[in-house]
Amino acid sequence: MTRWIALGPTGKTVTAYAMDGGTLINSATAEDEKSALAALDFEANQAIRIGDGTPAKLPAKLTPEDGQSLPGFEQASPPDIIGAWIRLWCTGFAADKPNWDGVICAISSGISHWIHISANEAVSCQSFLSPGLIDAFGGAFPPDAGALFDSLSRPERLASHLRQAQVSARTAAATGHLIGAELMAARPYWLGQSVVLISDEEEIAEGYATALEMQSVPHSTYQAQDLIPAGLTALGKSLELFE
Incomplete structure (x- = not known):
């Protein structure tokens, strides 16, 4: 072995x-x-x-079939880059679900990545800086439901809504506005889809879960660390390190 x-x-x-x-x-x-x-x-x-090597251009298989590294993903349009550890999380989730088709929302390092997965491939993605902005605005959890719905219906007023939340010190409202605007922009990724939330930060994952529940979006939540063992096993098998 x-x-x-x-x-x-x-x-x-x-x-x-x-x-x-x-x-x-x-x-x-x-x-x-x-x-x-x-x-x-x-x-x-x-x-x-x-994290080494040239990023795989989407669409791409979750695991490489040769080499000595696991690079991340890269998308040409809209331009985006997804880190290799997030690729490993997705691999771990999909390891025993070869025909799974849905969307993974992976949240880490101030960025949320909405990734369409189908037949063990990452097909496309759309990413947002909302988690980092929530931190910058001192956002609190859970997100304020009224603020979330305001930004879902009027995302063009996000900057104004954030200023109002800032002046009134409504930190949960700032969170709600930012996640609401993101959900509106990411609507093609979650509408009618099965969504999986993966994060290495429990609190923000719960915030996104709350927002999806408000929209009646079916979803499940995973801690990133829990998916790494299965991801590594799938990676090693793909690279033929064992049978």
Whole structure:
């Protein structure tokens, strides 16, 4: 059985995962690669780098079929880039759902990515800076329902709505306005679709879940970390590191 390591930058740190075939053995996070590998203390035959390589142009399979890395995704129009860790989350979710067709809303690092998945491929995406703007405006959760509906119906007034929320110190309203405007813009991605929310930040995922519930959109929510083991197993199998 091949012993291998998957590692890559996670914000200002580096995270490494020790794999024995398709089984996750251990993980470690440190300030740099050398420290992460030392903390992992795992002898491996091969290392797969998460985030290295040329991004795969959409539409693209969730897992590469060769190489020594897992790059992210890139879309030409509208221009967008999705990080490799989010690609791994999507892979983990879809690992036991080969015919699943729907939309994943992946939220991380101040960005939300709405990604259409079909037959184990990422078909297209649309991304927003709303999570980062919520943080910048000191937004609170859960989002204010009235504000959310206001921006769903009148997204062109978002800047004015945000100023009003700022002046009146209605932090939950700021959150509602931002998510409402995003939902309106992302409507082609969630209307009539099965939506899966994946995030490494529980609070903001719950905020988006609340907004989808207000629109009666069927959805489920996953913690990103819970999907990584299945994602790594699917990645290793795709790269033929084990049978």
